[in-house]
Amino acid sequence: MKRPSATAILLAVLLAAAGCSAKDSPSSAPANRPAPPAQAGTDRDQGAAVDPQRDNQSTFALDVDTASYTYAAGRIADGRLPEASTVRPEEFVNSFDQHYPQPRGDGFAVHVDGARLPESHAGSSSLRLLRVGLQTRAEDDARRKDAALTFVIDVSGSMGDPGRLDLVTDALHTLVDQLRPTDAVAIVTFNDRARVVRRMTRVAEKTDLHAAIDSLRADGSTNLDAGLVTGYQTARDGFREGYSNRVILLSDGLANTGNTDADRMLRKVREEADKQIALLGVGVGSEYGDALMERLADRGDGFVVYVSERRQARDVFVRRLPATLSLRALDAKAQVTFDPKTVESYQLIGYDDRKVADQDFRNDHVDGGEVGPGHSVTALYLVKLAPEASGRVAEVRVHWLDPVSKEASEAYESVDAADLGGAFDRTDPRLRVSYAAAFFAVALRGGTDGRPDVSDLARIADAAAADLDERAVDDLADLIHDAQPLLVQRD
Numbered sequence: 001m002k003r004p005s006a007t008a009i010l011l012a013v014l015l016a017a018a019g020c021s022a023k024d025s026p027s028s029a030p031a032n033r034p035a036p037p038a039q040a041g042t043d044r045d046q047g048a049a050v051d052p053q054r055d056n057q058s059t060f061a062l063d064v065d066t067a068s069y070t071y072a073a074g075r076i077a078d079g080r081l082p083e084a085s086t087v088r089p090e091e092f093v094n095s096f097d098q099h100y101p102q103p104r105g106d107g108f109a110v111h112v113d114g115a116r117l118p119e120s121h122a123g124s125s126s127l128r129l130l131r132v133g134l135q136t137r138a139e140d141d142a143r144r145k146d147a148a149l150t151f152v153i154d155v156s157g158s159m160g161d162p163g164r165l166d167l168v169t170d171a172l173h174t175l176v177d178q179l180r181p182t183d184a185v186a187i188v189t190f191n192d193r194a195r196v197v198r199r200m201t202r203v204a205e206k207t208d209l210h211a212a213i214d215s216l217r218a219d220g221s222t223n224l225d226a227g228l229v230t231g232y233q234t235a236r237d238g239f240r241e242g243y244s245n246r247v248i249l250l251s252d253g254l255a256n257t258g259n260t261d262a263d264r265m266l267r268k269v270r271e272e273a274d275k276q277i278a279l280l281g282v283g284v285g286s287e288y289g290d291a292l293m294e295r296l297a298d299r300g301d302g303f304v305v306y307v308s309e310r311r312q313a314r315d316v317f318v319r320r321l322p323a324t325l326s327l328r329a330l331d332a333k334a335q336v337t338f339d340p341k342t343v344e345s346y347q348l349i350g351y352d353d354r355k356v357a358d359q360d361f362r363n364d365h366v367d368g369g370e371v372g373p374g375h376s377v378t379a380l381y382l383v384k385l386a387p388e389a390s391g392r393v394a395e396v397r398v399h400w401l402d403p404v405s406k407e408a409s410e411a412y413e414s415v416d417a418a419d420l421g422g423a424f425d426r427t428d429p430r431l432r433v434s435y436a437a438a439f440f441a442v443a444l445r446g447g448t449d450g451r452p453d454v455s456d457l458a459r460i461a462d463a464a465a466a467d468l469d470e471r472a473v474d475d476l477a478d479l480i481h482d483a484q485p486l487l488v489q490r491d
Contacts, residue, residue, distance in 0.1 A: 049347045049382070050347065052340040052346065057336070057338070057358040059333060060355055061333050063351070063377070065094070065305070067091065067304045070305065070308070071086060072086070072479075076479060081444060081483070081487070084446050085291065090349075090438075093349075093437050094378055096434065096437060096472055097472070098378055100135035100376055101135065102135055102136070103136070103137050105137070106137065106329075107329060107400065108329065108398045110133070110398060111134070113131050113133075114420035115422045115428075116421065117382075117435075121452055126385060128383045128421075132381070134334060134378075136329065136371055136376070137373060138373050138374030144244070145326060146182045146240075146244070147179070147244045148184045148238055149246050149248055150185075153165075153187065154189075154251035156218065156220050156254075157218055159218040159252060164218075164284045167310055169214070172317065174314050174317060175317040176210060181203050182204070184238065185201055186234050188227060188231045190227025191223065192220045192257060194229070194231070195230075197216075199234065223257040224253075224255035225258045232247055232277065245277045246278055246279075246325065248279075249280070251289075252289060253289025280305075281305070282305055282306075284307060328372060329402075330368075330402070331401050333369075333399050335398075336381070336394050337397075338383070339392050339393060342417055343383055343385060343386065344386050347382045349380045349381065349382065362399055362408070389417045390416075392417075393415050393419075394414065396412060397410055397412040398411050429468050433476065436480070439452065443483075454480060457480055458477060461477035464477075
């Protein structure tokens with residue numbers, strides 16, 4: 001098969017589900033995110049395999065960020081591996097459509113399935129792959145609420161490099177032409193200091209907005225703190241009741257002037273954020289401050305994506321962004337309860353910084369994740385079954401608040417040992433895609449965890465791509481092939 005460069009990872013890579021990240025409050029952060037218990041013989045990157053006799057519940061805040069995967073793809077296209085700290089397996093998995101059935105009403109549909117592992121995975125005879133899928137109902141764009149969007153744009157000197165400010169301005173011009181006349185846009189820029197270029201303006205006055213975008217020039221250092229504070233003040237001043245109010249930060253995340261600590265930045269804007277002004281981070285640039293942008297999105301009740309070329313950026317701003325302005329669920333959390341009679345151990349792949357204390361699953365004062373319409377969340381577990389196991393393996397519950405009434409709701413589903421017994425090569429090809437994406441991330445992080453050789457992951461992705469005939473899956477297969485020589489050289 002002829003393989004295009006990894007730069008072919010474009011539209012399908014981005015925001016297949018663009019739901020919002022989990023957030024934490026200063027008072028609850030330690031309880032929300034405990035470190036996984038250390039046990040001998042487990043992979044350092046993926047935490048420990050957990051004995052359900054000691055702890056039979058796994059609880060995490062929902063999150064479908066995809067920036068980690070797109071950033072890794074851009075690095076590999078440039079002939080480099082991503083830094084291990086930027087690789088988050090759940091964001092690789094959540095970059096692919098799963099086509100779960102949608103619920104009839106608001107909230108979530110719960111989908112649970114699994115299969116045996118491929119023979120190339122160490123311990124495959126006793127291990128099973130468990131997939132937990134959570135899906136919200138899609139919404140017709142014509143029915144969405146009007147939006148009040150405050151763009152906070154990095155115009156520091158580093159943004160003058162190709163693929164940064166030029167990419168941002170092109171996408172903004174396209175977005176302004178696509179938004180409704182009743183939507184509204186404000187523009188704030190920052191380098192050494194922050195400046196309000198355009199206060200909240202109805203899109204019907206698009207000539208003024210285009211002129212403001214054309215005026216952007218890159219120069220100076222990066223005072224992201226000043227930009228964020230001014231951006232939230234501008235969003236507060238232009239806050240519109242009944243609208244979807246958002247601050248959208250566009251930056252390479254390389255803050256180098258003023259306060260550069262994400263938590264301190266967000267403490268300054270907490271009052272505005274508490275008024276339901278969520279933060280969307282859009283990262284650009286081959287040198288990219290992933291840790292800062294990720295932390296800002298987590299703590300700013302939002303999510304983060306990464307774009308590296310024009311078609312990606314247009315897809316984010318024109319097609320994906322308008323579809324993510326509404327909400328289906330607030331503070332959403334998932335909890336998987338394993339049956340110690342049938343399960344000897346379990347291990348969640350990824351979600352390392354999304355852990356929530358089990359006792360806080362129904363505590364609505366402990367923050368979870370915000371999820372929009374038509375979005376899905378996927379989590380993968382490695383499960384070691386007891387010998388001759390039969391009957392229930394686990395029960396999956398999801399808990400969330402209605403965005404309007406703030407009333408709590410739950411949905412649940414269970415899975416039996418027989419549901420996990422199918423052969424890997426004959427299971428749902430989207431489950432095979434999830435496996436290949438997750439363990440490709442493990443490989444990039446430098447972990448082993450019994451994963452197959454990367455060549456085996458490439459074969460699995462190739463087979464799934466042939467079954468599905470979808471560009472996103474083709475691109476994953478190409479990306480794994482392109483990464484192979486880089487991984488061989490590193491290892």
